[in-house]
């Protein structure tokens with residue numbers, strides 16, 4: 271039976287590094303965001319970034335972990351050029367959180383650590399960039415509770431969604447989401463190191479499951495994921511666990527998590543996606559599908575809720591969850607990029623709700639909102655005479671013209687082809703610059719043609 275466990279690394283969205291005041295901002299120039307501390311010069315002393323600790327604590331609480339009320343840091347010793355002080359500051363014996371649960375998967379531990387530097391391979395030689403050295407990472411380790419690659423991917427997707435609700439995770443960084451994947455099928459356990467992104471994680475696990483059915487691993491193996499060839503590659507076999515010779519980091523104090531801090535952090539945890547999903551279906555009577563689209567997207571759900579306060583939720587759902595999402599996808603933009611002001615969306619949908627503009631106009635203006643954010647739909651609609659025409663005399667004029675212009679369609683309709691009326695309606699919409707009330711158009715056309 272396949273068993274999969276994940277060791278997930280996420281970059282926290284703090285302004286400065288975890289043990290010094292260097293910026294975490296990504297910069298072009300290598301080795302420019304560095305100091306004695308993050309480069310581990312002799313005599314330099316780390317100081318813990320309070321924000322990083324509190325964000326890690328927030329993640330542990332959101333994953334339902336038991337919090338270690340007394341916690342400290344350790345030195346994980348290993349020798350590698352990306353780590354000038356020859357140890358990484360991490361947590362070993364006393365992670366911030368243990369024994370949690372998320373979406374039915376047991377969480378073994380959540381701890382805070384620093385990222386090492388980055389090696390830049392240049393053909394026959396290699397350069398080191400320490401800008402990443404000391405960037406705060408949270409490691410989330412699950413128990414081997416996943417049975418399929420797909421389950422693991424779905425779990426990670428939901429985890430990322432909730433972390434974005436917690437506002438702790440740096441989505442914009444190149445680092446994104448990285449994980450070590452542990453997978454065993456019938457033989458020994460195999461670890462696939464450093465796989466980036468949801469798709470590659472799922473593909474690496476799927477590949478490995480299939481490979482292990484062909485070549486059963488006798489000893490534990492460490493493998494790497496070759497993203498170009500879409501295969502895992504053997505790095506080393508091991509008889510025993512790695513020995514990192516952990517020792518306590520005595521340059522950092524032991525941290526006591528007070529009742530007060532615990533309460534403050536607990537209270538700062540917002541409604542997460544699962545609760546949102548349930549609430550959206552009951553409060554706004556949304557379908558499961560619509561509620562899921564919303565609860566998976568923080569920005570979209572915020573926009574929806576603002577609009578649904580002033581516009582019928584059913585109308586808001588149709589236009590925001592379906593049309594807006596479709597149009598954003600079509601124009602290859604995210605909601606963040608489009609950055610639509612909620613008040614503009616409210617203005618637009620109120621006009622639609624009050625039957626002041628047609629379906630078609632609503633759609634056109636929404637597309638304009640996606641493309642250019644700085645214009646008021648209300649002013650634009652008034653200026654361009656896009657208010658829906660419901661005056662019968664005006665519509666009658668357009669209808670008479672359309673009947674003249676489309677003799678064949680009129681004839682077909684008279685001969686019983688109901689659908690050909692749509693063609694004439696289309697003509698009226700064209701003549702009216704899409705402002706004629708389609709219900710009235712239909713009524714008038716039917717009357718005119720039957721005369």
Ligand SMILES: [Zn+2]
Pocket residue numbers: 287290291292303304305306307308309404
């Ligand atoms: Zn530094």
